[in-house]
Amino acid sequence: xxxEGGFRLIAVVAFLALSIYYLYPTFRASALEGELETLQGEExxxxxxxxxxxxxxxxxxxxxxxxDLEGGMLVTLEVRMDQLVRELAVDRDETFxxxxxxxxxxxxxxxxxxxxxxxxxxLEQAFTATDADLRLSRYFRNEEREISRRSSxxxxxxxxxEESTAAIDRAIEIVRDRVDRFGVAxxxxxxxxxxxxxxxxxxxxxxxxxxxxxxxxxRLEVRLMVDPGQMAGSxxxxxxxYESQSTAAAATDSDTLETAVQxxxxxxxxxxxxxxxxxxxxxxxxxxxxxxDGSSEAQANANPLLQVFQPYPYQGVILGTAFxxxxxxxxALLFSPETAGMWPSDVTLMWSANPVGxxxxxxxxFQALGVxxxxxxxxDVITEATADVDQLEGGPQVSITMNGEGSQTWARxxxxxxxxxxxxxxxNVVYSFPVxxxxxxxxxxxxxxxxxxxxxxxxxxxxxxxALPAPVDIVAxxxxxxxxxxxxxxxxxxxxxxxxxxxxxxxxFYYRTAGMVADVALLLNIVFIFGILAGFNATLTLPGxxxxxxxxxMAVDANVLVFERVREEQNMGxxxxxxxxxxxxxxxxxxxxxxxxxxxxxxxxxxxxxxxxQGFAVTLMAGILSSxxxxxxFARIIMDTMLSRKMSISFG
Numbered sequence: 071x072x073x074e075g076g077f078r079l080i081a082v083v084a085f086l087a088l089s090i091y092y093l094y095p096t097f098r099a100s101a102l103e104g105e106l107e108t109l110q111g112e113e114x115x116x117x118x119x120x121x122x123x124x125x126x127x128x129x130x131x132x133x134x135x136x137x138d139l140e141g142g143m144l145v146t147l148e149v150r151m152d153q154l155v156r157e158l159a160v161d162r163d164e165t166f167x168x169x170x171x172x173x174x175x176x177x178x179x180x181x182x183x184x185x186x187x188x189x190x191x192x193l194e195q196a197f198t199a200t201d202a203d204l205r206l207s208r209y210f211r212n213e214e215r216e217i218s219r220r221s222s223x224x225x226x227x228x229x230x231x232e233e234s235t236a237a238i239d240r241a242i243e244i245v246r247d248r249v250d251r252f253g254v255a256x257x258x259x260x261x262x263x264x265x266x267x268x269x270x271x272x273x274x275x276x277x278x279x280x281x282x283x284x285x286x287x288x289r290l291e292v293r294l295m296v297d298p299g300q301m302a303g304s305x306x307x308x309x310x311x312y313e314s315q316s317t318a319a320a321a322t323d324s325d326t327l328e329t330a331v332q333x334x335x336x337x338x339x340x341x342x343x344x345x346x347x348x349x350x351x352x353x354x355x356x357x358x359x360x361x362x363d364g365s366s367e368a369q370a371n372a373n374p375l376l377q378v379f380q381p382y383p384y385q386g387v388i389l390g391t392a393f394x395x396x397x398x399x400x401x402a403l404l405f406s407p408e409t410a411g412m413w414p415s416d417v418t419l420m421w422s423a424n425p426v427g428x429x430x431x432x433x434x435x436f437q438a439l440g441v442x443x444x445x446x447x448x449x450d451v452i453t454e455a456t457a458d459v460d461q462l463e464g465g466p467q468v469s470i471t472m473n474g475e476g477s478q479t480w481a482r483x484x485x486x487x488x489x490x491x492x493x494x495x496x497x498n499v500v501y502s503f504p505v506x507x508x509x510x511x512x513x514x515x516x517x518x519x520x521x522x523x524x525x526x527x528x529x530x531x532x533x534x535x536x537a538l539p540a541p542v543d544i545v546a547x548x549x550x551x552x553x554x555x556x557x558x559x560x561x562x563x564x565x566x567x568x569x570x571x572x573x574x575x576x577x578x579f580y581y582r583t584a585g586m587v588a589d590v591a592l593l594l595n596i597v598f599i600f601g602i603l604a605g606f607n608a609t610l611t612l613p614g615x616x617x618x619x620x621x622x623x624m625a626v627d628a629n630v631l632v633f634e635r636v637r638e639e640q641n642m643g644x645x646x647x648x649x650x651x652x653x654x655x656x657x658x659x660x661x662x663x664x665x666x667x668x669x670x671x672x673x674x675x676x677x678x679x680x681x682x683x684q685g686f687a688v689t690l691m692a693g694i695l696s697s698x699x700x701x702x703x704f705a706r707i708i709m710d711t712m713l714s715r716k717m718s719i720s721f722g
Contacts, residue, residue, distance in 0.1 A: 078703050085699065086594070089601025096604060099128035133604045136611030136685060137258075137550055139558050140272040143280055146546035147267040149241050151177070151189035151234055154540035158233060159209045165200060166209055172196035177265075188264040190230045197223075234264070237539040242267055244538055248283055248531050258609075266545070272609075277549060283528055284544065290449030290533060292483070295387045295491040295503055296417045296440040305381060305389055307412040308404060312375045375403045379438070387491050387503060389419065389438040397421055397436065404438070418443050423499040424520070439500050441493045446483050449496075451476025451513075455533040457526035460518060466526040468517040468533070477513025485509035496529070562615035569619045570596070577626055581633050582720035587708045588629040591700040595625050598696035603689065611685030621693025627664065628701035631657040633721050640721070647713050654706060661702070669694045 102125045109117050118125075137144060152174045159166065176192035197204055206226040207219050217229055242261060249257045249271065258270035274280055375381070378396035382388055392400045401419055403409075420441045425434035454471040472480060483492070484506045493503045494517050501517050520526045574592060577585035599618060603610060636653030644652065669691055676687035712719055 078707050081699075082704050082707060085598060085601075088605065089597050092601050092604035093133070093597075095128045095131035096133045096600075099125060099132045102128065133600065134607070134609040135272060135559075136609045136614070137270045137272045138612040138682075139562070139610060139615075141550045142270070142272040142274045143277060144546075144548040144550070145269045145271070145280065145284060145544055146262070147241075147245070147269065147284060147542045148545045149238055149265045149267070149539075150541045150543060151237070151265050154234060154237050155189070155193065155230065157540070158212075158230070160211050161209050165204070169193065169196040169200050172199070188231070188234070190227055190234055193230070194223075194227055238265060238267070240539050241542065245269060245284060267542070277547075279524065279528065281544060281547075283531065284542065289497055290452070291445045291495045292447035292480075293445055293493045293495060294442045294483075294487060295493050296414055296442055298387055300414050301387060301389065301417070301440045304413045304417075308409045309375070309381055311409055311412070312373050312403075315373075375400070379403070380435075387440055389440055391426060391435045391437055392421075393433055394436060397438075400438065413440075416443050417441070420493070420495060420498060420500050423496070423501045437500075439493065439503060441495070441500065447476065447479050449533060451479070452533055455530045457523060457530045459523070460516075465518060466520045466523045468520070468526050468529050470515050470517065470533075472513035472515075474513075477511070480513055480515065481509060481511050501529075558612050562612060565619055566596075566615065566622070569622045573622055573626055577629070581629075581722040584629075584633050584636075584709075584719060584721045587705055587712075587719075588626055588633075588701075590708065591629070591705045592622065592625055594704055595693075595696050595700040596622075598700065599689065599692050602692040602696060608688050608692075609685065610689070611682060613682040613686035614689040617686045617689030618693060621690060621697060624668070625693065625697035625701070628657075628661045628697065629705060631660055632701070632705075636721055646719060650709055650713070650719075654702070658702070661698070665694050665698055 102121055106114065106117060106125070152170055155170060155173075156162070170193070173189060173193040173196040176195055177187060177189045197206065204223075205219070206223050207217060207221040210217055210226050210229065211219065212229070215229055217226060238261060242259060245267060246257075246259045249259065249269065257272070258268070260268050262268045269284065271280060379390055379392050379400035381390040389404070390400075404419060405413070417440050420439050422437040422439065424436075426437050427435050429435065451472045452470055453473050453476075456469050458467060458469055459465070460467045487506050488508060489505060491503045491505055493500050494515075495501065501520070504518070517529065520529070570592065574589040577588045577592075579585070581588065596618075599621065602608075603614075608614075632653050635657040636649045639649035639652040639656075640646070672687045672690040672694070676684050676691070679687060709719065
């Protein structure tokens, strides 16, 4: 008997020691954070110099808090399956484009259904409605996947299903890699339906930076820029066309402009970011001439182009500037059906990634650049990317290293275009457009013109994670502020304390001495629950706190079963020692039955649930294990100790 009691004591001490070991970083980190909040200025800097590394290490091992307790962002992304299908197609016509648009409409309308319609199912409905006898193999030939002109439509749909599934899985991997590199503690990234991804980012307060990180497809491209002489001549023709229009024609163009702006297909600035350094290096660059806050005569002119665009016809590769809200309108007018033929056939318009300047009213201004449509290189050749500071200019930059194939292409490209501009673009915006001074061997280059080192690091993160298989849209976004998270913590702590107090008072009142023993076991149970969560690096969420409160109520169930059984044994005339032994022995089967079934339900919730449901299930499972241990082992140790010391034990 003594030997059995010794094993129980060793188990309790070991469990308690492990819990304290895993919880120590949480308490120590909380103490240092509280001390840090009271410091300011030089004292704060000195404290960080002395304790910064220790605090970071403790925070890494501390019990993590979820989005609802920590504050942060909840973002729902949707993979653009229509763009994926468009890229998979090797041939397109009006029938294809109409069916694709109809499939997108069907897919969007069915997105709220319980049984969600996949995009491929929507595409099948659209093509069937268009022409039931149409052979889709004409659009999706792929020798590697054995899709030929003879392939049936079912084979094509199977191929598209595989590609769409692989695309969403790849998108989840890339988003997870980007978030991990960003440094978010305990993010939650889960698939929702057939094309959506739900991302929870606790502790994040820079919403715009997160948006750029998540939705950037990372399609890095190197393109040549159109000859400045050609661009200047074309710009003059476009300006002349709009100047020659009558007031009535200008009004008509304004109606066309409104339609173009309302249409969501036009390219706008995807993210603010640019190349001021390269532009300022040109002696003819006049920043004041490019930046106009709307007070010039040109702005008041009836010319519809000058109302949304400030041209700079003699700069060549720089066509002019516009405010972010006007970029779509400016593009629609510059390349309208009437003016499209005035430009070189291989030119397209792209906007600078960063603003070139800011007006006195605080409005940012972006450059419009003439870039060739043909892509010379892509980001697939990049083997390494690092963020650093330009030793000459002093600004942040991203240094890029290429593989053998990329090195050869880059050497050929730079050698053939000395003294010409080369545009480095990411997701269809221009980050820099340096002038090639000489042939560059070794496969090295850099992206400059970045606003901050954080932007350079984010760009490295995107490049290293790889390109998304298709663009993603942010379809829903929710930000939980730190104050709201702190309020959730206070509410959770208060509810736990009240629940614990009420249960403890009831047990002490109803079962007297035995009830107080159960209360001590209950307090230890709380320590064990948090120790288990910390040991398994789990994340504590608000539903998890609810699970703890529920566990407090359930934790005394085992004690109640034992105590009632002890009463029955005493009523049968047994001694106190024999009644306690009989009570624990006879109640064990009922205790195990109730807790095992609850544990299995929690395991099912964890396996098939997501987000808050998993948080609830984790704490419930930890609570069940801990309450069983404290009720059967720890409470029994106290009872046996009291019996050995001839102490009185009352069961109410």
